Amino acid sequence: MTRSIKTKLETIDKDHFSLLVDIGKIAKEENLKAYLVGGMVRDLLLGFNNLDIDIVIESNAHKLANALVSRFSNCELSAKHDRFHTAKIIFTIDGKKISIDLASTREETYEHPAALPTVNVSDLQKDLYRRDFTINALAVSLLPDDFGKIVDLFSGLNDLENKKIKILHDLSFIDDPTRIIRAVRFAVKLGFEIEEHTKKLLFEAINSEQFDNLIEKIRGDRVKIEIRYLLNLPSIQEAIKEFYNSGIHRMVSTSLRSNDKLLNLKLDKKHKSENSWLLYLGIILKDLNNTDQEQIMKNLQMTNDEIKIITNGLKAYKILEISENTNSITLFKTLKELSSESILITKLLFSTNNKILALIDEYIEKTSKIKLEITGQDLILMGLTEGRKLGETLNLILEMKIKNPNMKKEDEIAQAKILLMNH
Numbered sequence: 001m002t003r004s005i006k007t008k009l010e011t012i013d014k015d016h017f018s019l020l021v022d023i024g025k026i027a028k029e030e031n032l033k034a035y036l037v038g039g040m041v042r043d044l045l046l047g048f049n050n051l052d053i054d055i056v057i058e059s060n061a062h063k064l065a066n067a068l069v070s071r072f073s074n075c076e077l078s079a080k081h082d083r084f085h086t087a088k089i090i091f092t093i094d095g096k097k098i099s100i101d102l103a104s105t106r107e108e109t110y111e112h113p114a115a116l117p118t119v120n121v122s123d124l125q126k127d128l129y130r131r132d133f134t135i136n137a138l139a140v141s142l143l144p145d146d147f148g149k150i151v152d153l154f155s156g157l158n159d160l161e162n163k164k165i166k167i168l169h170d171l172s173f174i175d176d177p178t179r180i181i182r183a184v185r186f187a188v189k190l191g192f193e194i195e196e197h198t199k200k201l202l203f204e205a206i207n208s209e210q211f212d213n214l215i216e217k218i219r220g221d222r223v224k225i226e227i228r229y230l231l232n233l234p235s236i237q238e239a240i241k242e243f244y245n246s247g248i249h250r251m252v253s254t255s256l257r258s259n260d261k262l263l264n265l266k267l268d269k270k271h272k273s274e275n276s277w278l279l280y281l282g283i284i285l286k287d288l289n290n291t292d293q294e295q296i297m298k299n300l301q302m303t304n305d306e307i308k309i310i311t312n313g314l315k316a317y318k319i320l321e322i323s324e325n326t327n328s329i330t331l332f333k334t335l336k337e338l339s340s341e342s343i344l345i346t347k348l349l350f351s352t353n354n355k356i357l358a359l360i361d362e363y364i365e366k367t368s369k370i371k372l373e374i375t376g377q378d379l380i381l382m383g384l385t386e387g388r389k390l391g392e393t394l395n396l397i398l399e400m401k402i403k404n405p406n407m408k409k410e411d412e413i414a415q416a417k418i419l420l421m422n423h
C-alpha cells in the first residue's frame with residue numbers, strides 16, 4: 001500500500017486541503033511537527049470521504065493554535081484544555097466554518113481499569129501507541145518537506161489491506177472498555193475481521209465480568225456515544241447480532257437477553273432517521289421492566305427527549321398488543337401525541353403483524369394528517385362553553401372525519417349540531 005497520501009489529500013475539498021497545507025507551513029515556522037491522525041487518515045486510505053480533521057502536534061498544540069490565531073484573521077480559538085493538552089480552532093472561509101482539533105502528542109496512563117486516563121505530553125510514537133487499533137494509529141505528516149507522507153509504526157497499512165481490526169497492546173480493552181464496542185463497530189461497518197489475538201482479549205475482557213453493567217460504574221455517555229454509532233450503522237441486523245454475540249449487551253445490562261426476533265426487524269428506507277439508534281435501543285430494552293429500562297437510560301446519560309421517545313414508543317406497543325379490536329380510531333387515539341420516532345418503534349415491533357402494520361402505515365401516511373376545519377370558536381358560537389365537553393365534541397367529529405376523510409367544513413358543522421342536540 002502507498003506510503004504517501006499526498007495525491008489523495010489533493011482530491012478533498014479545496015478549503016480543507018489548503019488549511020492542511022497552511023497548518024503544516026506554520027508548524028514548520030514554529031519548529032513544531034504536525035500530523036493528521038485518526039479516522040480521516042483511515043477513511044482516506046479506504047476511499048471514503050471524511051473531513052473530520054484531527055491533528056497532533058509534536059509537541060505543543062497550544063503554541064501552534066496561538067500562532068494560527070495570530071497569523072490568520074479568519075481563525076479563532078474556540079476551546080483550550082490545559083489538562084488534556086488540546087485546542088479547537090475554527091476557520092471561517094466564505095461564511096463556512098471549518099473546525100479543527102489540535103492535540104499535543106501525548107501518552108495516557110490508566111490508574112485503574114476504565115478510569116479516565118492521566119495525560120502527559122510525549123512523542124509521536126507514544127501518541128500513536130496509546131490509540132485503539134492499528135488502522136487508527138496511522139499519522140500523515142503535514143510539514144512542507146514531506147507533506148502527505150504516512151508514518152506507519154504499527155503495521156496499520158498492512159492491517160488496512162488485510163481488513164483486520166487489531167489492538168496495539170494487550171491491556172487496550174482493559175484500559176478503555178469502550179474500545180470493545182468500537183472494535184465491533186469498525187468490523188461491521190468496514191466488513192473487517194477482528195484479528196485472532198485481539199478477539200481472544202476482547203472475549204477475555206467481556207467474560208472477566210469486570211465490565212458487567214459498566215454504565216453503572218463509568219461515565220455512561222462514553223458508552224452511549226459508541227452504542228449510538230453501532231446502532232446507527234446501515235447494516236443494522238449485523239450490528240445487533242454482534243451486539244449480543246460479542247457480549248457488549250452485558251456492558252449495558254446483564255439482564256438483557258438476545259432475541260432472534262430482533263434480528264429480523266428493519267426500518268423501511270423511507271423512514272431512515274438520524275435517530276435510528278434510539279429505535280433499536282428501545283427494542284433491545286423492550287423486555288425489561290419499566291424501572292430497569294429507565295435506570296439504564298439514565299445511566300447512559302440519555303436526554304429526557306431521547307428517553308421519552310423510547311418509553312412512549314414501548315408504551316404504545318404494549319397498549320396495542322393487548323387491545324382486542326384495533327382499528328383506525330383506537331390506533332389514532334394511541335398514537336396521536338407521539339413523536340414520529342416513537343411511532344416507528346411501535347411499527348418495528350409489529351413487523352410481523354400485517355393488520356396492525358397496515359393501520360400504522362395508514363396512520364403515518366393519511367390519518368395523522370387529517371385536520372378539522374371546524375374550530376373551538378365555531379362550537380362556542382353554536383352555544384357550547386369552553387371546557388371538557390368542547391374538547392370531547394371536537395374529538396368525536398375528528399373520529400368521524402377519520403372514517404370519512406371527505407367531510408367538508410359544512411359536514412363537520414352539521415355533525416356538531418347533531419351531537420349538541422343529543423346532549
Ligand code: CTP
Binds near residue numbers: 039054130137176
Ligand atoms: N481513539 C482511541 N480510543 C478510543 C476512541 C478514540 O484510541 N476509545 C483514537 C483513535 O485513534 C481514533 C481517534 O482517537 O481514530 C479519533 O476518535 P473518534 O473521532 O472517536 O473516531 P474515528 O476513528 O475518527 O472514527 P469515526 O469518525 O468513524 O468515529
